Amino acid sequence: xxxxxxxxxxxxxxxxxxxxxxxxxxxxxxxxxxxxxxxxxxxxxxxxxxxxxxxxxxxxxxxxxxxxxxxxxxxxxxxxxxxxxxxxxxxxxxxxxxxxxxxxxxxxxxxxxxxxxxxxxxxxxxxxxxxxxxxxxxxxxxxxxxxxxxxxxxxxxxxxxxxxxxxxxxxxxxxxxxxxxxxxxxxxxxxxxxxxxxxxxxxxxxxxxxxxxxxxxxxxxxxxxxxxxxxxxxxxxxxxxxxxxxxxxxxxxxxxxxxxxxxxxxxxxxxxxxxxxx
Amino acid sequence: xxxxxxxxxxxxxxxxxxxxxxxxxxxxxxxxxxxxxxxxxxxxxxxxxxxxxxxxxxxxxxxxxxxxxxxxxxxxxxxxxxxxxxxxxxxxxxxxxxxxxxxxxxxxxxxxxxxxxxxxxxxxxxxxxxxxxxxxxxxxxxxxxxxxxxxxxxxxxxxxxxxxxxxxxxxxxxxxxxxxxxxxxxxxxxxxxxxxxxxxxxxxxxxxxxxxxxxxxxxxxxxxxxxxxxxxxxxxxxxxxxxxxxxxxxxxxxxxxxxxxxxxxxxxxxxx
Amino acid sequence: xxxxxxxxxxxxxxxxxxxxxxxxxxxxxxxxxxxxxxxxxxxxxxxxxxxxxxxxxxxxxxxxxxxxxxxxxxxxxxxxxxxxxxxxxxxxxxxxxxxxxxxxxxxxxxxxxxxxxxxxxxxxxxxxxxxxxxxxxxxxxxxxxxxxxxxxxxxxxxxxxxxxxxxxxxxxxxxxxxxxxxxxxxxxxxxxxxxxxxxxxxxxxxxxxxxxxxxxxxxxxxxxxxxxxxxxxxxxxxxxxxxxxxxxxxxxxxxxxxxxxxxxxxxxxxxxxxxxxxxxxxxxxxxxxxxxxxxxxxxxxxxxxxxxxxxx
Numbered sequence: 116x117x118x119x120x121x122x123x124x125x126x127x128x129x130x131x132x133x134x135x136x137x138x139x140x141x142x143x144x145x146x147x148x149x150x151x152x153x154x155x156x157x158x159x160x161x162x163x164x165x166x167x168x169x170x171x172x173x174x175x176x177x178x179x180x181x182x183x184x185x186x187x188x189x190x191x192x193x194x195x196x197x198x199x200x201x202x203x204x205x206x207x208x209x210x211x212x213x214x215x216x217x218x219x220x221x222x223x224x225x226x227x228x229x230x231x232x233x234x235x236x237x238x239x240x241x242x243x244x245x246x247x248x249x250x251x252x253x254x255x256x257x258x259x260x261x262x263x264x265x266x267x268x269x270x271x272x273x274x275x276x277x278x279x280x281x282x283x284x285x286x287x288x289x290x291x292x293x294x295x296x297x298x299x300x301x302x303x304x305x306x307x308x309x310x311x312x313x314x315x316x317x318x319x320x321x322x323x324x325x326x327x328x329x330x331x332x333x334x335x336x337x338x339x340x341x342x343x344x345x346x347x348x349x350x351x352x353x354x355x356x357x358x359x360x361x362x363x364x365x366x367x368x369x370x371x372x373x374x375x376x377x378x379x380x381x382x383x384x385x386x387x388x389x390x391x392x393x
Numbered sequence: 394x395x396x397x398x399x400x401x402x403x404x405x406x407x408x409x410x411x412x413x414x415x416x417x418x419x420x421x422x423x424x425x426x427x428x429x430x431x432x433x434x435x436x437x438x439x440x441x442x443x444x445x446x447x448x449x450x451x452x453x454x455x456x457x458x459x460x461x462x463x464x465x466x467x468x469x470x471x472x473x474x475x476x477x478x479x480x481x482x483x484x485x486x487x488x489x490x491x492x493x494x495x496x497x498x499x500x501x502x503x504x505x506x507x508x509x510x511x512x513x514x515x516x517x518x519x520x521x522x523x524x525x526x527x528x529x530x531x532x533x534x535x536x537x538x539x540x541x542x543x544x545x546x547x548x549x550x551x552x553x554x555x556x557x558x559x560x561x562x563x564x565x566x567x568x569x570x571x572x573x574x575x576x577x578x579x580x581x582x583x584x585x586x587x588x589x590x591x592x593x594x595x596x597x598x599x600x601x602x603x604x605x606x607x608x609x610x611x612x613x614x615x616x617x618x619x620x621x622x623x624x625x626x627x628x629x630x631x632x633x634x635x636x637x638x639x640x641x642x643x644x645x646x647x648x649x650x651x652x653x654x655x656x657x658x659x660x661x662x663x664x665x
Numbered sequence: 666x667x668x669x670x671x672x673x674x675x676x677x678x679x680x681x682x683x684x685x686x687x688x689x690x691x692x693x694x695x696x697x698x699x700x701x702x703x704x705x706x707x708x709x710x711x712x713x714x715x716x717x718x719x720x721x722x723x724x725x726x727x728x729x730x731x732x733x734x735x736x737x738x739x740x741x742x743x744x745x746x747x748x749x750x751x752x753x754x755x756x757x758x759x760x761x762x763x764x765x766x767x768x769x770x771x772x773x774x775x776x777x778x779x780x781x782x783x784x785x786x787x788x789x790x791x792x793x794x795x796x797x798x799x800x801x802x803x804x805x806x807x808x809x810x811x812x813x814x815x816x817x818x819x820x821x822x823x824x825x826x827x828x829x830x831x832x833x834x835x836x837x838x839x840x841x842x843x844x845x846x847x848x849x850x851x852x853x854x855x856x857x858x859x860x861x862x863x864x865x866x867x868x869x870x871x872x873x874x875x876x877x878x879x880x881x882x883x884x885x886x887x888x889x890x891x892x893x894x895x896x897x898x899x900x901x902x903x904x905x906x907x908x909x910x911x912x913x914x915x916x917x918x919x920x921x922x923x924x925x926x927x928x929x930x931x932x933x934x935x936x937x938x939x940x941x942x943x944x945x946x947x948x949x950x951x952x953x954x955x956x957x958x959x960x961x962x963x964x965x966x967x968x969x970x971x972x973x974x975x976x977x
Contacts, residue, residue: 232680232683233683235683236683236687237684238910239683239952239956240684240910240948240955241910241911241913241914241951241955242910242914243914243915243917244913244914244932244947244951245948247917247932247936247944248688248691248936248945249691250936251936251941251944252691252692252941253695253696328803329803332805333803333805333918336805337917337921337933339933339936339937340936340937350805353806353809354809357809358816369806369810372803372806373801373802373806376802376803380797444884446880446883446884481883484886485886487886488883488884488885488886489886490886493884493885494881494884494885496877496880501877501878502877502878502880502881503878505878505971505972506895506896506970506971516885519886519887548972548975550971551975564881564885568885
């Protein structure tokens, strides 16, 4: 188990890039904030204070207040919860694609065809539409959101893993080791598969997280699905101050979104190697 | 004044390696000049440098190239072009009209998405005889009349290696360049076809073209070439006349090695 | 060629059937009482219980849905426009959105190709970076920004007396030209379509620039871009098909924000009202669009390349 983790980490450190590391650090920070922010005891829902409405940046309110007097910084931090939960859940769901894809790649034949078919079926429904469909049927909860996003990314990840493992299967060194009579021990295969796929799996997981951030904030912005007032989300922080100028109340959530998505892009590149490198 | 291409002092450096060192050659219309040497001697680079097609990044190409054509003079390397675009601009009036290029592995230079006829028509339109029948160009490239008609509607992937070679030659001729720089035209062809091809180049020279043939195969060059420049490791080591080729005498070790190899191949008992 | 059309067509049809079954299954196997979630539950309960036969097993319900679908019946709207057949509800919006998506595709492909041809082959291009940055932002953020800028600008112009109240402050049901164009532009950029197109085509161009036939054309003094364009068509087709899904998803955001009538707006509003029939109907239309786009792109790739045509 430890050896596998070590193997996986060694593959992840493939590309040295400052931006990539910064990106990963930012994402980690978001998760930490999501876990710790609620502990600060900010009274969500009971924080309206019209005497403090629309303040600028100050010591007491580092990012000012919105037009109901609610502190922007606190709500910005609390909003991290809205997407980290679903994001991590979506990642877990997407991971189920890995053994499926690996099996299909190793076995070939009808298993591969079936996997390709099922992946094609699920991928036919546009991701956002699938998410909306599931939220409509199964209810508007973070769990459903996480499951829906994970499901939406299963086809892509399964296909990527299948293609990589299939390439591995016919790789020269595998054929050579077979010729030398090395038995296809399960452990050897697991080692090879994990080693070959951990970069691309990591890259996809970050993409899943980025998509969760986008979908969650979009739903909150459009209103009706996703996080509802008074729970904060970067999306509804933005829409709430619509038409009230360009203060920190508007810039902060927008910046947070852009930085997070840029961090995801950088981290994905860092962790996953170059795009077209197979 | 006959048209001429005079190259002096061609130097190609990548980093601190000199791939080509102060190489020069000249060809006049009506001449066939051979450019020979073992692999890695810089022949292809020199040939491409005549057209400004050396795109080494990073790399520096320095040369003094003087082209005289129909009373006009061209000095394409004078402005020291450094990027592909700059070279394209500098060589714009030369490429195609004056200097033609038949690269190595010619069949691969055909557009895989167009038929032979379509490609020939496109190129012939740019040349000096745009109304000539396409089949005639193919014949000039070495096809028989009936075979030429059969080949016209085909796509490049349907052609054999030799056929592709001949189509490429037809394209080069249809372009109507005054000088033709041909790189390893005999690779992959069987001996009698190779011979015919080189005779063909001689005939072209007779018609007024100037031809530079790059090859590592000296067997027929003696009958065909007026002069041969020998390269070894990027340097010009000798210029042989056709008598030297037939007599087998040379000054430089490189040239002697080449001639030796040719003699061994041509000795009885070895299939030719 | 016919063989390829038949095999790929069959695979596409099978995939579509699978997508339909998949969507039906998601709805049918949902736990709980689906009628309860409807806002007008009490009003429609009697008709729905009869129509949906909730007393039957899920498989039987799926079978009856399949039967209805094959007969051309996409269901009846429950809460969005109660009683109206789904097909009537979605027909015009689907066309409107479809046209917008096609336009956005065209914009993305042409702009992406032009940009890529200008910078293709260079390893680090500022254009690629700019396009990447622009597509990082979520679509709603881009739209929000664009609308805010437009509003502020228009307001300032009106205050300065340079123009009267502009026509595009029109009612939501009238899609003004400006709002539609803005929607198309935002769709092309915000759904990462422009970025993907640019990246794919740039990669293809870089590869093509080094190929022997482009080199030979260059040696003949020909302009290389017509040759490059012809060789880029297959890539353009593939990447266009892969963007259809994203564009459809993006339409929901863009139509809601810019107050444009379309399938995206209908989907959103029907989803808010828990109108499964309409949402399901639109899901099926979306899946069909994606599958058909993929099929067309596949066939186009084979048709455009004589080598693939020969082996087909």
